[in-house]
Amino acid sequence: MLSEVTAVRYVTPLREGGSLPGVVEADDHGAYGTYVIKFTGAGQGRKTLVAEVICGELARGLGLRMPRLVGIRLDPVLGLGEPDERVQDLLKASGGLNLGMEFLSGALGFDPLAHDVDPVEAGRVVWFDALINNVDRSWRNPNLLLWQGDLWLIDHGASMIWHHNWRTAETAAAKPYDASDHVLAPFGPDVAAAAVELAPLVTEELLTDVVARVPEEWLTDEPGFDSADAVRRAYVAALLPRAGTIHERVTLPVTGPKPKGAIK
Structure with missing residues (x-):
C-alpha cells in the first residue's frame, strides 16, 4: 500500500493540467515535503x-526514474482561501485520500528540440509506454522531466485505457502500440x-506487488x-x-x- 501523508497547506493550482492538479505541503510523520496532488x-x-x-x-520496479508516490489525506477546508471557485469546488469534492507525487524542485519540462536522449534510454521509455499502452507521451505533451541531469517519467493517468x-x-x-508520435521517437529508441x-x-x-499498492477504496x-x-488480479492478467x-x-x-537544436 502507498504510504500516506497529511496535507497541511494548499499552495497553488497547476493550471496546465486538464484535471487541475495542485501543489500542497504535507506532513509525513513529522517530516514536511512538497507534493503535486491529483x-x-x-x-x-x-x-x-x-x-x-x-x-x-511499475516504472520504479523496472528501474525507471519516477518521483515517489504517496496517498495524501486532504481536509477540504484547506482550500477555503483559494479565490478560484473551480479549485474550491474540487477541494470540497476531494476530502479524504488523494494521490500525491513528490515535487521535484527545479525540474525542467523535457524539450526534444533542446535535449538529447540516447537510444538505449529512449528505447526503455518507449518499451515501457508500449507495455502500459500510454497514449500521452507525445511531443505535444511529453510528460517527462529533466531533474539533476536525468530523465524522469510523470503522469500516467491516460495509460491502460x-x-x-x-x-x-x-x-x-495482443494490441499493437503506435509510437510514431512518441516524443522520443526521433532519438532512435532501441526497443528490442x-x-x-x-x-x-x-x-x-x-505485478502483484505493484497492484497491491493501490488503495482499496479506489477499487471497490x-x-x-x-x-x-x-x-487487482485483472490488472495482473492484462499486463x-x-x-x-x-x-x-x-x-x-x-x-x-x-x-534541430538537440544538445549532444
Missing part, C-alpha cells in the same frame, strides 16, 4: 489515479534491447467484480502476457535526423 474529485475519476499508481510503481471497459482487457495483450532487459523483470510477483464497487482483490511480445508490435517512424 484529486479524487476531478472529472477523470478514480481510475486515473489507479493508473497513476500502477504505472508509476482498456480498464475503462474491462470487456476489452482480455484482448489488450529494452525488451531483452526489461521484459524478464515483469513477473507475476512484481468496480462493475463486474466482487472484490478489490479481483480487480503480464503483454510484456513478452509487445516489442514486436511497436510502430516507430522511419528514422530521420534528430530534432
Whole structure:
C-alpha cells in the first residue's frame, strides 16, 4: 500500500493540467515535503489515479526514474482561501485520500528540440509506454522531466485505457502500440534491447506487488467484480502476457535526423 501523508497547506493550482492538479505541503510523520496532488474529485475519476499508481510503481520496479508516490489525506477546508471557485469546488469534492507525487524542485519540462536522449534510454521509455499502452507521451505533451541531469517519467493517468471497459482487457495483450508520435521517437529508441532487459523483470510477483499498492477504496464497487482483490488480479492478467511480445508490435517512424537544436 502507498504510504500516506497529511496535507497541511494548499499552495497553488497547476493550471496546465486538464484535471487541475495542485501543489500542497504535507506532513509525513513529522517530516514536511512538497507534493503535486491529483484529486479524487476531478472529472477523470478514480481510475486515473489507479493508473497513476500502477504505472508509476511499475516504472520504479523496472528501474525507471519516477518521483515517489504517496496517498495524501486532504481536509477540504484547506482550500477555503483559494479565490478560484473551480479549485474550491474540487477541494470540497476531494476530502479524504488523494494521490500525491513528490515535487521535484527545479525540474525542467523535457524539450526534444533542446535535449538529447540516447537510444538505449529512449528505447526503455518507449518499451515501457508500449507495455502500459500510454497514449500521452507525445511531443505535444511529453510528460517527462529533466531533474539533476536525468530523465524522469510523470503522469500516467491516460495509460491502460482498456480498464475503462474491462470487456476489452482480455484482448489488450495482443494490441499493437503506435509510437510514431512518441516524443522520443526521433532519438532512435532501441526497443528490442529494452525488451531483452526489461521484459524478464515483469513477473507475476512484481505485478502483484505493484497492484497491491493501490488503495482499496479506489477499487471497490468496480462493475463486474466482487472484490478489490479481483480487480487487482485483472490488472495482473492484462499486463503480464503483454510484456513478452509487445516489442514486436511497436510502430516507430522511419528514422530521420534528430530534432534541430538537440544538445549532444
